[in-house]
Amino acid sequence: MKRLVLGLVLLALATPADAHASTPLPWCGTDISALDRAPDASAGFSVHVIYAIPPGAPDRFGEWAPRLAGDAAAIEAWWRSQDAARAPRFDLHPFPCASVFGTLDLSRVQLSAGVGDIRSAFSTIRLLLGREQGFRQSEKVYLVYYDAPTGQIGRERVCGQAATERAGVSAFAVVFLDSCGSDDADEVRPIVAAHELIHALGAVDATAAPNGCSGGHVCDSTSDLMTATLRDGPLESRVLDSGRNDYYGHAGSWDDLQDSRFLERLDSADRVAPSVPAAPTITSDRFGTVRFSWSPSTDDVGPVSYRVSRDGIFFEEVERSSALLEALLGSTSTYSVRAADAVGRLSAPVSVRFTAGLGIVDASGLLVRDTVPPTPVTKVAVRKLGTRVVLTWARALDGVGLSGYRVRIGARTLSTSRERLSVQRSRVTGPITIAAVDRAGNVGPAATVPLRRLR
Ligand SMILES: [Ca+2]
Ligand SMILES: [Ca+2]
Ligand SMILES: [Ca+2]
Ligand SMILES: [Ca+2]
Ligand SMILES: [Zn+2]
Known part of the structure; x- marks a missing residue:
């Protein structure tokens, strides 16, 4: 797993052109939420969009929501123009709305602390959102629009930054709204967002890609979305892997973004998410090995695998309908499992709260059901x-x-x-x-x- 933290640098300040890649779209949200609303209308691995400000910064969420909905629509349309069989799956919520992207599940978060300047902004934003706001689902990549100064001066600006998922920390892409003309117009920002999103999903593997360069970028074509520096022109003028030989739809053996489970497969017969794993049971032995099991899910196409989490942190994905975890005897955790199909659709999770050595407990820790057998009979x-x-x-x-x-x-x-x-x-x-x-x-x-x- 790569642990890239990459910035998109703007060298020549893009001049607003007539062509607009992103058109603000009425956002149909009926509430303001600092959380990821559940359940997701688009059940699958998805991009969750967050508007974030530090303490004391002006809250321009009302003004930004339509622009961010417009970005999601623009990125989706652009992606389909590049590959008619794929589109990024955005986290949607069933708000009554005339447009799909008007139902974007948009979170507005006031961070609990400042994030410093551009040197620390990305890692602090990711830390605060993950640790304090619970944005740490392994099945989400978070696209964050940060609306406050990052202290950048001079000709070179970092427009955005991204990092892939690692243990307990989700993949994040951050767009700095104070940079690269992202606030002035709607042309550059969706390019930055799409570029960082692709980094967050693990591209470009610059050691394997023939045209890889500058750590995670490509250098063969100036129109490629994944160049290290940003040039003039709208998203429509960008290409998703020029020549299809570096990071998308390529013939090589290295990671291919086209296979990402965050992309909707428009060419697949698989249309329905798997059923929720049923009848979860959980027990432990005297050493603290927890056995969490459930009845298999069904799917329209299959096969199904199961993603197990403990206390919201992804643990492992298994093919069988059980998982073994280690726990301290007496410790209480929430164990969850959700089914995933081969095209990245997900069931809702099912959870049990369990005290190792004791049994299933309720939210306040009181025993609901003793599921843990006694110790062995010895010394006969x-x-x-x-x-x-x-x-x-x-x-x-x-x-x-x-x-x-x-x-x-x-x-x-x-x-x-x-x-x-x-x-x-x-x-x-x-x-x-x-x-x-x-x-x-x-x-x-x-x-x-x-x-x-x-x-
Ligand atoms: Ca959601
Ligand atoms: Ca290429
Ligand atoms: Ca399916
Ligand atoms: Ca017991
Ligand atoms: Zn980059």
Whole structure:
């Protein structure tokens, strides 16, 4: 995984032209939200757009919302002009609206602290939005428009910056609205946004791409969207991988942005998101290994994989319908899973809150259901007394409460509440197994006493 942090530098200040790549679009949002509204209308890996300001900065959200909706529409239209079979999937919300991009799920965030100048702005914005505002879904890439000064002076300006996803931190693309004419007109800004978005999605792999240069850019064509410096002209004059040989729809073996799950596959027969994984269950063993499982999802085409998160942080994607995680005994977390199909559509997540060693708990931490079996039965001692055989063993433990022991002697099953059992030797015709049972009926690992020790 690459950890690029890249800036798009403007050398010659773009002069506003007649051609407008982005036309402001009435935004139909009916509320102001600092969060990612749920559920997403566009169920899949998607681009979530955020308008962000630091404390004390003028809030121009009302003025900016239509321009940002216009950018999303422009980027989508441009992408389809470059590849009729793909379009970036934006996070939409079902606001009543006459246009698709008027329903953009746009968040307005007042950051909790300043972000410093251009040297620290990107990493601070990403940190604050991820850590404090919860913008850390692994299935989202965040496109942030930062509306405050970044202290840039001189001829060279950083128009935007981006970084790919890494453990616990989502992919981010930031457009600095104080730079590169992004505020003055609507021509340059969607170019910056699309360029940074492509960086956030992992392109360009400059070590593999034949025309790769300047860390994450291409140098073969000045009209390519992914050049390191920005030139005059609208988004329509830009090309998505000139020659299709570096980062998009290429024949090489390195990462190809065309395969990104953040892109809607307009040429695919797969149209529907998978069903929500059902019946989630969760348990743990005495070492703190948590086993989280669910019933498989269905999909119109398939195959389906499952994305597991803990406390909102992506953990892993699996093909099977269970996952193993490590937890401290007594620690409480929310475990979630959602199904993903092969074209990047996602089910809603299903979650359980679980205290390792104890069971499923509610929001306040109170036990709802004991799902954790007692500890194994150990130290079984066998004594033969005349016609009887007496078994004793160490007391098993349970996080909630033990009910007793289940003893199997051949086909017979007995229950006892004590750590002692006395049986007629003549009735023992096979091995005896002993397991602890808790009050919820969970059965712990059994100890087996072979017949040769009993006769
Ligand atoms: Ca949303
Ligand atoms: Ca190329
Ligand atoms: Ca599907
Ligand atoms: Ca238990
Ligand atoms: Zn760049």
